[in-house]
């Protein structure tokens with residue numbers, strides 16, 4: 264019998280430059296300031312995870328994540344990987360406001376667990392929907408020229424669902440979407456307001472898109488996260504499905520959104536809640552008759568592989584927004600799932616089926 268207890272937890276910061284500035288209604292990024300985690304079992308088996316804190320959404324930044332990782336890693340060392348669920352719960356109790364740090368450790372625990380059992384992570388969730396899946400591509404807020412150049416670039420690579428970041432200036436937002444529609448008429452749109460619109464602005468946005476015949480499939484978090492009344496109003500009056508993203512940062516939030524009939528979709532993100540709670544929210548949403556979308560912060564293929572594992576494992580994710588590795592200028596991940604055009608291709612090896620290299624400096628190890 265192999266020794267599946269945790270020998271050590273190692274983590275290190277990683278800066279991944281973005282190809283283009285990532286501008287949304289709540290903030291901007293040119294570099295993803297993430298953290299990679301490696302958990303090593305006594306048997307020698309390793310698992311990997313990633314934290315992608317996005318301060319404007321989750322309130323976490325990298326320094327606070329690193330502090331939390333030090334604290335939580337001490338809880339894990341010496342315990343058997345089989346106690347994954349208890350450890351996830353303990354971490355949630357210890358660091359409720361640090362979901363990105365917890366997510367990194369949970370992902371690494373799960374990855375190690377699946378590698379020890381020699382099953383791909385999607386098998387751990389049931390393996391109910393294993394097939395290549397199409398993702399949207401995100402177009403950040405920018406000038407009309409920049410928007411069009413990016414849109415052409417992605418269209419040529421095969422992307423047909425464009426998630427337009429909007430919510431800063433309605434008229435400008437409409438003009439940007441119209442410019443893309445006129446140039447690339449076979450493209451459909453998601454409008455992601457990141458809480459930037461008022462109710463009236465959102466309704467004006469929808470009217471504007473309808474005037475030129477744009478295919479608007481989904482409105483994601485158009486208004487502030489607590490304004491569930493406006494979300495409900497918008498979905499009823501426009502007839503366009505609404506996805507709750509920032510409004511759902513816990514299972515309790517999901518219950519409230521469902522109770523108020525405020526959304527058609529819930530956007531699941533492991534960075535908002537950790538992995539286990541994300542799975543619980545997904546199951547709850549499906550059971551409640553809502554649809555699932557899945558997205559991420561600015562993540563490499565490490566964290567996004569974990570999300571793709573949920574998609575492959577649980578049937579019911581309709582909209583995939585798993586594109587951020589494509590927005591990064593470099594790919595720090597070896598093997599794992601990969602992209603062909605707009606499609607994510609499943610992997611077949613154990614765990615997440617990938618690896619990352621720890622630098623020889625700037626790493627922290629917590630061990631016995």
Ligand SMILES: [Mg+2]
Pocket residue numbers: 455457483484508509530
């Ligand atoms: Mg969003």
